[in-house]
Amino acid sequence: MKPLKVSEVNNYIKRVFAGDIVLSNLEIEGEVSNFKHHNSGHMYFSLKDDKSKIRCVFFKRDNENGAIKLSEGMKVVASGYISVYDRDGDYQLYVRSIRDKGIGDLYKSFDDLKRKLEKEGLFQEKYKKDLPFLPKKIGVVTSKTGAAIRDIVTILKRRYPPCEILIYPASVQGANAAREISKGLKYLDNRGDIDLIITGRGGGSYEELFAFNDEELARIIFSLKTPIISAVGHETDYTITDFVSDLRAPTPSAAAELAVPDFSYLSNNLRNKYETLLSHLNKYILANDNQLKFLNKSLSYNNPILKLKNRQQDIDNMLRDLNYSLEKKISKELKRLLILENRLRLLDPRYSLDKGYGILYDVDGNIVKSIDELKIGYEINILLKDGTIRTVIIDLEKEA
Amino acid sequence: MEDNKKLSYEEAMSELEKILVELEDDDCTLQESIEKFKKGIELYKYCNNILKAAEGEVKVLLGDEESLAEFNFFKEDEDEYY
Numbered sequence: 353m354k355p356l357k358v359s360e361v362n363n364y365i366k367r368v369f370a371g372d373i374v375l376s377n378l379e380i381e382g383e384v385s386n387f388k389h390h391n392s393g394h395m396y397f398s399l400k401d402d403k404s405k406i407r408c409v410f411f412k413r414d415n416e417n418g419a420i421k422l423s424e425g426m427k428v429v430a431s432g433y434i435s436v437y438d439r440d441g442d443y444q445l446y447v448r449s450i451r452d453k454g455i456g457d458l459y460k461s462f463d464d465l466k467r468k469l470e471k472e473g474l475f476q477e478k479y480k481k482d483l484p485f486l487p488k489k490i491g492v493v494t495s496k497t498g499a500a501i502r503d504i505v506t507i508l509k510r511r512y513p514p515c516e517i518l519i520y521p522a523s524v525q526g527a528n529a530a531r532e533i534s535k536g537l538k539y540l541d542n543r544g545d546i547d548l549i550i551t552g553r554g555g556g557s558y559e560e561l562f563a564f565n566d567e568e569l570a571r572i573i574f575s576l577k578t579p580i581i582s583a584v585g586h587e588t589d590y591t592i593t594d595f596v597s598d599l600r601a602p603t604p605s606a607a608a609e610l611a612v613p614d615f616s617y618l619s620n621n622l623r624n625k626y627e628t629l630l631s632h633l634n635k636y637i638l639a640n641d642n643q644l645k646f647l648n649k650s651l652s653y654n655n656p657i658l659k660l661k662n663r664q665q666d667i668d669n670m671l672r673d674l675n676y677s678l679e680k681k682i683s684k685e686l687k688r689l690l691i692l693e694n695r696l697r698l699l700d701p702r703y704s705l706d707k708g709y710g711i712l713y714d715v716d717g718n719i720v721k722s723i724d725e726l727k728i729g730y731e732i733n734i735l736l737k738d739g740t741i742r743t744v745i746i747d748l749e750k751e752a
Numbered sequence: 753m754e755d756n757k758k759l760s761y762e763e764a765m766s767e768l769e770k771i772l773v774e775l776e777d778d779d780c781t782l783q784e785s786i787e788k789f790k791k792g793i794e795l796y797k798y799c800n801n802i803l804k805a806a807e808g809e810v811k812v813l814l815g816d817e818e819s820l821a822e823f824n825f826f827k828e829d830e831d832e833y834y
Contacts, residue, residue: 485762486802496812505810505825516808519825539813539820615803622799625768629792632775633785 359438366436369443375434380406380445381453384426386557395422399430399445400559402457407444408432414448424558427453458558462565465592469567474574475595481579483599483611487547489516490611491540491578493533496521500554500583500604507608512615518546524553529563534572541576549576550607551593552583564591573597583607705737723750761802768795 356364369375382399389395393412398405408430410422422428432447469475490508494500496519508515520536523529533551540546551573553561563569564584570592573580582597583604594600601607705711712720713733720726726745734741759767771792775785810825 485760489808509807509810513807514803514805517810517825518822519810519812521812521814619803622765622796622803625765625772626793626796628772629768629775629789629796632772633789 358441362436362438362441365443366438369435370433377431377433379429379431381429382406382427383458383558384422384424384428385559387422387424389422395447397422399428407442408447409444410447410450415450422450425459427457427459429453458562462562462592465565465567465570466595469570469592469596474570479574481598483579483581484547485613486512487515487612489518489546491518491520491536491543491546491549493520493522493536493540493549493551494553494604495524498524498554500524500552503554503603503605504550504583504608507605508612511609512612514615515612518543523563525556525560525563530566530569533563534566534569537569537572537576537580541578546578548611549578549580550583550601550604550611551580551597552601552604552607553585554604555586555589561585561589561591564593566592569593570596581607581610705735708737710741711735723748759798761799764795764799764802768792768799771795 380399382401382405385398385400385405387395387397393416395408395410395415397408397410399408400406410430428450430445430447430450432445432449434443434445436443473479492501492504494504501519505517505519508517518540520540522532522536524533537549537551540549553564561584564582573582573593573596579598581599581601582591582593583601583606584591584593585603587602590600599610601610711734713735714720714725715731715733720732726732726748728745728748730745732743732745734743771788775788775792811822812825813820814823815821
């Protein structure tokens with residue numbers, strides 16, 4: 353048999369499909385997944401059920417009038433035909449129209465589980481553990497490749513370099529993901545040296561994130577002793593893991609931001625505290641210094657020396673008063689004395705001189721009171737009012 | 753201050769804040785303030801040491817379930833991730 357070219361085979365299959373009564377016009381029920389609305393206006397996605405999926409293309413000319421807005425996990429019924437995309441040799445559903453078939457099964461199972469666990473109280477605020485302020489060691493359960501772990505490590509290290517990070521690699525999508533993540537969480541929780549756990553993954557389709565909607569995983573998270581932050585997909589993605597974790601971060605980067613405080617902020621804050629402390633001391637010293645100065649002033653005001661000086665003044669004053677009264681007394685006495693003197697003067701023998709009496713003195717200056725004291729030839733002085741007579745006794749006649 | 757060793761950063765910080773508030777209180781004596789100030793400085797040093805701790809390592813657990821071992825997450829020669 354002559355070998356066919358690849359393009360010939362694909363072409364042949366395409367023709368077979370086109371001639372098939374089922375494939376040329378059918379409706380398919382499934383969940384929208386890996387949905388992409390390309391710039392060209394064409395939509396690319398898959399339809400899937402729990403076992404299988406099929407690729408779909410919904411061209412712009414067909415989807416423009418579509419009333420429904422497609423999104424991940426949406427359960428829809430698409431009508432169209434199946435044909436082969438020659439370049440890749442893939443068959444796909446060329447959608448002509450699409451309608452909503454209600455909430456997808458996956459979403460329903462998510463919602464059922466959410467309600468169930470909510471009813472059991474697993475999401476209650478009172479069970480949420482406080483995150484450590486400064487975790488020394490952070491355990492991360494996620495894929496060891498991919499953006500999530502890169503973002504987490506980079507941001508943790510940028511914000512708080514001293515923190516240690518221990519990564520437990522786990523699949524974050526696929527059949528084993530939930531089991532592997534659970535195992536990692538239990539392992540990190542039991543180590544005893546992990547202060548905080550982060551688990552999550554980067555953005556993906558609804559199905560890709562679905563490992564984080566596992567009931568067993570949710571129960572293990574609930575039982576953890578270590579605080580845990582979940583970070584699954586993008587801001588708009590909510591999973592059971594998010595609800596049961598102690599804190600939900602909108603993205604892995606955000607989880608790292610929430611996990612540790614900003615180092616430079618901490619340093620500045622601490623530095624400020626230090627400066628406040630110093631300024632307090634300075635203020636205190638200043639205040640006390642002022643108080644000391646004041647005290648010193650009032651001390652010197654109450655200085656005993658000053659008091660002594662005051663006393664001194666008092667004494668001086670008293671002395672002055674004393675002097676004054678003394679002087680008064682003295683002058684009074686002097687006056688009295690003067691009077692006495694005057695009286696005395698009246699009694700002074702010399703006063704008699706004025707009247708023409710004289711006083712006799714011998715040569716020694718003694719007053720001569722009796723003739724017996726004299727002899728002829730003695731020299732005597734006679735004191736008169738206005739002078740002294742020196743004379744010699746020529747005769748003595750004693751009265752009988 | 754031996755008991756500081758057991759304090760977390762947060763506890764030490766709130767202790768430091770408490771001291772700052774107490775220092776603002778004019779009622780304390782000079783002796784008291786100096787003691788508080790000394791304690792404050794010690795708390796500051798304590799917090800500062802925590803922040804100054806050496807850069808933590810980044811490790812990844814590899815191996816089978818029974819024998820996990822830690823390896824550096826960064827490759828030896830460059831700043832690339834594992």
